[in-house]
Amino acid sequence: MKEMFKNDTPINYEVVTRKVKEMGLASVGKASIREIKRLIDLIEQETGDRFIRMEMGIPGLAAPEIGINAEIEALRNGVAAIYPDIDGTPELKREISRFVKNFLDIDVNPASCIPTVGSMQGSFASFLTLSRMTPGRDTTLFIDPGFPVHKQQHKVLGQKFESFDVYDYRGEKLRDKLESYFAKGNIHSVLYSNPNNPSWICFTDDELRIIGELASKYNVVICEDLAYFGMDFRKDYSKPGVPPFQPTVAKYTDNYILFISSSKVFSYAGQRIGMMVISDKLFNCRCEALKPHFNTDIFGRAMIFGTVYALSSGTSHSAQYALAAMLKAVNDGEFNFIENVKVYGEKAQIMKKLFTDNGFRIVYDTDIDKPIADGFYFTISYPGYTGEQLIEELVYYGISAISLAITGSGRTEGLRACVSLVHPDQFPALEERLKKFYAHNS
């Protein structure tokens, strides 16, 4: 920042510089999401100034009463004292199966629908099981950009992964790129999120078809992370049993595991409950290599009675009642879960405009030929800045975000902005701060 502007930043220059130093961060731009959160907490406490907080993907809405009431009732009925079945309560399994039929238009047996301790446990359990399925296949492929914690899971497990940024491989180009990895023979599975955290790109049906066809051809399992289920608001995916349906790879291959988080779509992050939906074919498939680890060669049994048993012995009993009640209401057409979260898209539309009006660019800006949707996240850059430099700078303007560099994105000039915690009453402050940043930088 130029010397002459140091007296003119929205947040006190001296305090920000001191707090960064005290945190001992080598660089704000390289800090993890939680480190940035702590830094901003400390600056807010000392200055009393409220930041435009866009660093963390936390739901900004209240959890639905339907879930809360069902959970309280279950607790009053005594479920806290009882171990849940490892693979979930029958009622919940049935509602998950109905949910994927109603909103993805796919048929999955309730037996293959398993609640997990957040969708993070579902992915952890899957990587653990999938990596033992076929000798020689020891590597996960990430279609990036992505959620950094999935890579953290690999590091914790000591497992291998490869990745590429999909930015330059949209559409038909995805085929050759994926095939170049699959042909090597070491990939057991692929993980991506759709809609994508952090870029909010949404794969088209053509792209999902390519992924599905190659998964079947090379016998690679597709782990599709639907943490933002239905939240591509360009289409209305909210009516049970009625098209359009949330696009999914499950339409194009029977070699898949879906992770459906309840954290964002049901604002139920605190109770740590998600859904793992395994295709019936994969659930029942037999793999000799599983036996030494799991005492069974059946994939679904290895997953439940091997991995999930060993990790947590199931998922919180009362939270299962909450999720079952919310899903039942949604499946019965009594609760429009997508209407509830549309506000994220409305905020994104306004916030993106405030940024682009003030010299910023949207980094991941299209789904091939269509402008990107407005949703939970968007990506920004400013000419002349790397993402790292931009975060360092924006902190002085009371704006926080994370660098795309930590998400596996090749677009190192970019930042991820999350809309959920920004209240509309902060839009004037955001505009004022962005105007100042623009003035200082043009």
Ligand SMILES: Cc1ncc(COP(=O)(O)O)c(C=O)c1O
């Ligand atoms: C892409 C993605 N997957 C998974 C998760 C975590 O989901 P859960 O809270 O169900 O563990 C998140 C949360 O931010 C996410 O963005």
